[in-house]
Amino acid sequence: FATAAPGAASLGVVNASGVQAKQAALKPEGIPGHWQENPGNKHGVREWVNPDNTGDRVRSYPGNPDSPNPRQREPYVRDVRSGNQWLDENGSRVKDAEGRDSPTTHIPTKDYKFPQ
Numbered sequence: 001f002a003t004a005a006p007g008a009a010s011l012g013v014v015n016a017s018g019v020q021a022k023q024a025a026l027k028p029e030g031i032p033g034h035w036q037e038n039p040g041n042k043h044g045v046r047e048w049v050n051p052d053n054t055g056d057r058v059r060s061y062p063g064n065p066d067s068p069n070p071r072q073r074e075p076y077v078r079d080v081r082s083g084n085q086w087l088d089e090n091g092s093r094v095k096d097a098e099g100r101d102s103p104t105t106h107i108p109t110k111d112y113k114f115p116q
Contacts, residue, residue: 025060028077030114055083060109071106078105079112091115 025046027037035048040059050056063074079087086099089107099105 025062025075026109028058028060028109028112028114030116031058032114053082056081058114069103069106071103071108075109076106077109077112079107079115087115 025040025044027046027048031048032050035050035058038047038049039045040047040061042061044062045059047057047059057080059078061072061076061078063072063076065073067073080099081087081093084096084099085093086095086102086105087107088094088099088102088104089111090104091113093099094102094105
């Protein structure tokens with residue numbers, strides 16, 4: 001039985017290769033306490049929304065070891081502001097579909113820093 005990746009809690013699901021396939025994502029460090037947690041739209045995903053601007057949200061994903069995107073194989077975070085400005089791994093904002101689809105906006109949970 002494989003163990004959960006760092007920053008995730010095991011749900012006990014193992015894929016055909018014997019690798020941990022589903023984990024419950026944990027809250028990334030630095031998200032303000034007043035942001036509201038909502039269940040994610042997929043199994044294991046968690047989301048925090050700024051109640052003062054609902055276009056600001058952080059989603060935490062458990063990762064999928066079978067994903068074709070290498071940045072999605074371990075727990076990762078997506079951070080979006082104003083509904084269309086995605087944070088990339090360097091802390092820059094990338095707008096619209098370019099940001100939504102960019103592999104660099106899938107930030108490993110261990111590397112994510114909530115912008116102050």
